[in-house]
Amino acid sequence: MRQLKFKPKSRIREFVGEKLISVNAYAALIVTLLIFIFVFKEAIPIFTDSIIQEEAAPDKMVFKQQFYEGREAKWSWQPTSDVPKYSLMPLFIGTLKAAIIAMLFAVPLGVGAAIYSSEFAPKRLREIIKPAIEMLAAIPSVVLGFFALMILATFLQNVLGLTFRLNALNAGIALGLAVIPIVFTIAEDAMTSVPRALRDAATALGANTWQVSLTTVLPAAIPGIAAGIVLGFGRAVGETMIVLMASGNAAIVSASFLDSVRTFSATIAAELAEVVFGGTHYTVLFFIGSLLFVFTFLINLTGDFFLVRLKEKMQGRTT
Amino acid sequence: MRTILTIAVMLTLLAGILLAGTTITIKGSDTLVRLGQRWAEEYMKKNKDVVIQVSGGGSGTGIAALLNGSTDICEASRDMKEKEYKLAEKKGIKPYRVSVALDGIAVFLHKANPVTELSFAQLKGIYTGAITNWKEIGGKDTRIILYGRENNSGTYAFFKKKVLNKEDYSEYTQTLPGTAAVVNAVSKDKHGIGYGGIAWAKGVKYAAVRKSDSTAAISPSVETVSDGTYPISRDLYWFFNGVPTGELKKLLNWALSEEGQKLAAESDYVPLPKERALANMVP
Numbered sequence: 001m002r003q004l005k006f007k008p009k010s011r012i013r014e015f016v017g018e019k020l021i022s023v024n025a026y027a028a029l030i031v032t033l034l035i036f037i038f039v040f041k042e043a044i045p046i047f048t049d050s051i052i053q054e055e056a057a058p059d060k061m062v063f064k065q066q067f068y069e070g071r072e073a074k075w076s077w078q079p080t081s082d083v084p085k086y087s088l089m090p091l092f093i094g095t096l097k098a099a100i101i102a103m104l105f106a107v108p109l110g111v112g113a114a115i116y117s118s119e120f121a122p123k124r125l126r127e128i129i130k131p132a133i134e135m136l137a138a139i140p141s142v143v144l145g146f147f148a149l150m151i152l153a154t155f156l157q158n159v160l161g162l163t164f165r166l167n168a169l170n171a172g173i174a175l176g177l178a179v180i181p182i183v184f185t186i187a188e189d190a191m192t193s194v195p196r197a198l199r200d201a202a203t204a205l206g207a208n209t210w211q212v213s214l215t216t217v218l219p220a221a222i223p224g225i226a227a228g229i230v231l232g233f234g235r236a237v238g239e240t241m242i243v244l245m246a247s248g249n250a251a252i253v254s255a256s257f258l259d260s261v262r263t264f265s266a267t268i269a270a271e272l273a274e275v276v277f278g279g280t281h282y283t284v285l286f287f288i289g290s291l292l293f294v295f296t297f298l299i300n301l302t303g304d305f306f307l308v309r310l311k312e313k314m315q316g317r318t319t
Numbered sequence: 320m321r322t323i324l325t326i327a328v329m330l331t332l333l334a335g336i337l338l339a340g341t342t343i344t345i346k347g348s349d350t351l352v353r354l355g356q357r358w359a360e361e362y363m364k365k366n367k368d369v370v371i372q373v374s375g376g377g378s379g380t381g382i383a384a385l386l387n388g389s390t391d392i393c394e395a396s397r398d399m400k401e402k403e404y405k406l407a408e409k410k411g412i413k414p415y416r417v418s419v420a421l422d423g424i425a426v427f428l429h430k431a432n433p434v435t436e437l438s439f440a441q442l443k444g445i446y447t448g449a450i451t452n453w454k455e456i457g458g459k460d461t462r463i464i465l466y467g468r469e470n471n472s473g474t475y476a477f478f479k480k481k482v483l484n485k486e487d488y489s490e491y492t493q494t495l496p497g498t499a500a501v502v503n504a505v506s507k508d509k510h511g512i513g514y515g516g517i518a519w520a521k522g523v524k525y526a527a528v529r530k531s532d533s534t535a536a537i538s539p540s541v542e543t544v545s546d547g548t549y550p551i552s553r554d555l556y557w558f559f560n561g562v563p564t565g566e567l568k569k570l571l572n573w574a575l576s577e578e579g580q581k582l583a584a585e586s587d588y589v590p591l592p593k594e595r596a597l598a599n600m601v602p
Contacts, residue, residue: 163510164464260493270494
C-alpha cells in the first residue's frame with residue numbers, strides 16, 4: 001500500500017491553492033458590490049441635485065403631473081421632449097403587465113411539467129423531458145424575442161383579432177418561454193428531493209400515485225415550487241431583449257393586457273446609448289437601473305429563503 | 320523576441336502614420352457617418368498619403384468637437400444652434416457650413432391601405448394622437464396603429480421638429496429600433512403607419528405628403544428630395560473651421576464632385592442636385 005506523504009512544501013501549496021480559490025469566490029461578491037455602488041452612485045443626483053430635481057424629483061416620477069397649463073395632469077414618459085417628462089408609472093405598469101402574463105403562462109406549464117416529470121414519467125422519458133425543457137433556458141433571449149416579433153405576434157393577432165400587434169400578451173408569452181425552465185428545474189428538483197420514506201409511507205397506507213403526488217409530495221415541496229416561481233418572476237422583470245423586441249415599447253398607462261407596453265429594462269436598453277452623460281435623462285435611467293437591482297435582489301433573497309425552508313423541511317427540521 | 324517584434328511593428332505603424340503626411344479627422348452625425356466612411360475609404364484609395372479617421376457620436380458631439388478644435392470636419396444632420404454659434408465666436412472658431420448630401424423621411428403605409436396622401440396637419444394629428452381612426456382621413460373605420468423610432472434617434476427628432484412642431488408623440492406610438500424594424504412592422508400591420516429613411520421601403524408603400532392644403536402631394540423619391548419638392552427632407556452638413564484650404568478643400572470638392580455624389584447615392588443617401596453641388600465647392 002502506498003503511503004500518502006505530506007511534506008511541509010505541499011502544505012504551503014495547499015495554503016496558496018486554498019487562498020486562490022477563495023479569491024475567486026470573493027471576486028464575484030466584490031464585482032456585484034462594485035456594480036451596485038456604481039449604479040447607485042449615478043442615480044444619487046435624483047435626491048441631491050436641485051437642477052435634476054426640477055424635472056425628475058421622486059414625487060414627480062410617481063404621481064400624475066400637469067405638464068402644460070390648461071391640460072389635464074397625467075403620467076407621461078417623454079424624456080427627450082421640450083418639456084421632459086419622466087413619469088415612471090407607465091414603465092412600472094408595463095413591466096408588471098409583461099411579468100404577470102409571463103407568470104400566468106409559465107407557472108402552470110412549469111409546475112405541471114415538473115409534477116409529471118418527477119412523479120409520473122417513466123425514468124427513460126424523464127431523462128429526455130428534463131434536459132429538453134432546460135434547453136429552453138439555453139435559447140438566447142434575442143432569438144425568443146425575434147420569434148415573438150415575427151411569428152407569435154402575427155399568430156396572436158390573427159387568432160384573437162388584436163388591435164395592437166405587439167403587446168403585453170405577446171411579450172409576456174415569449175417571456176414565459178424564458179421563465180418556464182427556471183420554474184420547472186427548481187420545482188422538479190424540489191419534488192424529486194422529497195424523501196423516499198414519505199412516499200413509501202403514503203403508498204403503504206394505500207394511496208395511489210395521484211394521491212401520493214398531490215397529498216404528500218406536492219405539499220412537502222411547496223417551498224421549492226415557491227422558490228421557482230419567485231426566481232422566475234425575477235427573471236421576467238429583469239429580462240430585456242425579449243420585451244424590447246416583442247412589446248411595442250409604447251409607454252401607456254392602461255389596464256388592458258392587449259395594449260403595447262414599455263418596461264424598465266427595455267427603456268434602459270433603448271435609451272442609455274445616446275443620453276448626455278450626467279444629465280437628467282442619464283440619471284433617471286440609472287435610477288431605474290437601481291430600482292431593478294434592488295427589486296431583483298429582494299426577489300432572489302425571497303427565493304433563497306424558500307429554498308432554505310425546503311432543505312430544512314426535507315431534513316425533518318420543520319417546526 | 321516578442322518584445323522586439325512588437326516594437327518593430329509599432330515603429331512601422333508609427334512611421335506609416337508619420338510618412339502619410341496629412342491626417343484628417345471627421346466626427347459627428349450618426350446619420351452621416353456611413354457616408355463619411357465610404358467617402359474616406361474611396362478618397363484614401365486615391366490619395367495614399369492621406370489618412371482620414373471617421374467617427375460618429377451624433378451631431379451634437381461633432382459640433383462640440385469642432386468647437387474644441389479636436390476635429391477637422393464636423394458632420395451634422397442639423398444646423399448649429401444659436402448657442403453653439405455664440406460659443407464658436409467666443410472660442411475664435413469660424414464655422415463654415417456646406418451641404419454635402421440630402422436626406423428624406425418617408426411615411427410608410429401598409430400596401431392595402433386605401434389612403435394614399437397625407438398633409439402635414441393630418442400627420443401631426445395622427446402622430447400626436449388627435450386623429451386615431453383611419454376613417455377621419457379617408458380610410459377604413461379602424462384604429463391607426465403608430466410606429467416610430469426610439470427617442471434617441473435623429474430621425475425621431477427630425478420628424479418631431481418638422482412635422483409635429485415639437486409636440487410630443489402620442490403615448491401609443493410603438494417605438495422600434497431602426498427604420499428596417501419600422502418598415503417590417505408596417506408591412507405586417509394593415510392599419511399601421513411609420514416613418515423612416517426613403518431608401519428602406521420594401522413591402523410597404525409611401526404616402527405622398529403635402530405641406531398644406533393648397534400645395535400638391537409629393538411622393539418621396541430621390542428626385543423629389545433632390546429638387547426640394549418633397550417637404551420632409553433635410554440637408555446633411557459638413558462644418559469646417561473657416562473656409563477649408565489644402566487637403567480639406569480637396570476632400571470637400573471631391574465629395575461634392577460627380578464621383579463623390581454617386582457614392583452618396585450608392586450608399587442610400589440622396590445626392591445634391593448638380594448645380595447645388597457645384598455651387599457648394601470651394602474655389
